Amino acid sequence: MTTAAAPAGLRGNPWPAFAARRLARFAVSLWALLTAAFLMIHLVPGDPVRASLGLTAPAALVAAKRAELGLDDPLWVQYGHYVRNLFTGDFGTSMASGQPVAQVIGDRLPSTVQLAVLAFAVVVAVAVPLGVCFAVLTRGGRRRGAELGFTSVSVFVAAIPEFLIGVGLVALLAVGLGWFPVAGTGDASSYVLPVAALAIGPAAVLARIIRVELLSVLGADFVRTARAKRLPARLVYVRHALPNALTATLTLGGLMLTSMVAGTVLVENVFAWPGLGSTIVQSIVTKDYPLVQGIVLVYGVGVLLVNLLVDVVLGLLDPRSAIREA
Structure with missing residues (x-):
């Protein structure tokens, strides 16, 4: 008795096994x-x-x-x-306030999500054009001074902790010049300093990585072929080179997003931001363990979901990664 062969489409499709492994990893981590x-x-x-x-x-x-x-x-x-x-x-009941932990988290979570998402959007908006610009300027070993300056500044800025950047921004732009509110939420200006404190370091790191990856891609055969066809430089960079460079940096971007979510804990306390970061510090001080427990869970699940999303997007952008694991 012979067994019917599996349909060719199912045999050759690596996505079910890829998705099953990713979901199993997510379940175990959860x-x-x-x-x-x-x-x-x-x-x-x-x-x-x-x-x-x-x-x-x-x-x-x-x-x-x-x-x-x-x-x-x-x-x-x-x-x-x-x-x-x-x-x-x-999620239990807060020992300090007597409120349900889920209610406290629900009240504070939107502020933290807004802060992290805005900061990540700023990182992408600044790092991608900055990295591309310096890759184009310094390709082929040109402008060594610009390359050295960019690398030195980006490494220095990336090494400064978020809370220290936040304190410096408060001292200079809020207290010194009075351009922005010192703390709390209000109009759009109250977002500027905390978002900048979260975004400056990761933007420097991501811009440097994008430059390195794009320089590598610009030396590839398919880019030389595109140039040989006398395609406009803008088309070569935007349509052919940049997507390949961004695929390689997507994993780093996902890791940055998770680190930025964790960084909100310190930044929120610098700016008295009414989010989960400031709440968990207050809960630790007051020994409100059910609330600490709930917030840790929310942060952890957020990190796991971001990592899962990055894996899926990488698989979509580079199907070879799914095939290699099949």
Whole structure:
């Protein structure tokens, strides 16, 4: 008895296996994140309930709070309740405010997302033309002075932490010149300094990488062929060279986006920005562990989703990556 052969389209299509591996990796990483966040409250030295209520809180109040949070149950029972509650949208209750953690996160998350997305848009808008410009100016070993200056400045700027850039911007542009608000949210001008603090370093890194990748692409055979056909220089750069250079830098861009999301923690505290970054610092100070736990989960899931999206986009732009893993 013979078995029917699989259709040629399915045999030759690497995408189902590629997607299955990526989703499996995402699921395992998500499980590890949930487990680490659950164990966080149990690995903290001392009693988190006692720490949040204060050392002078009556023992009866501490015991009641522990029972309310289910901390007296066996660890595996607590873990089961924790996972079940997460999938129903229940992140617990803030010990400091008594509000549902999901509500606090929902109120603060949009501010953090706006900040990170705007900063990433600025990074792309600045880094891509800057990297292309210096690649064109310095290709073939020309203008060594411009190349040295660009590399030195970009390396120096990229090494400065976001919070230090933020403090410098506040001192110079907010306090010194009075051009922008010092802190808080309001009109569009209040976004300028925190977005700049997040975007300046990554823009310098990405511009430098784009320049290096584009210089490599400009020496490829297909670019020389395009030039031999006497195509306009703008067409050679934009249609033929740049897409190949951007494909190589997409992974770095995804990593930058995740690091910028993490960087909001420090930048939000510099500018008193009402997002998750400033909230998690306040929660750590007040020992509000359920809120810390929920925010850590949100940040972690955000990083995992960005990495998954980058993998999928890379597979779409470069199908060879999916074929190689098939």
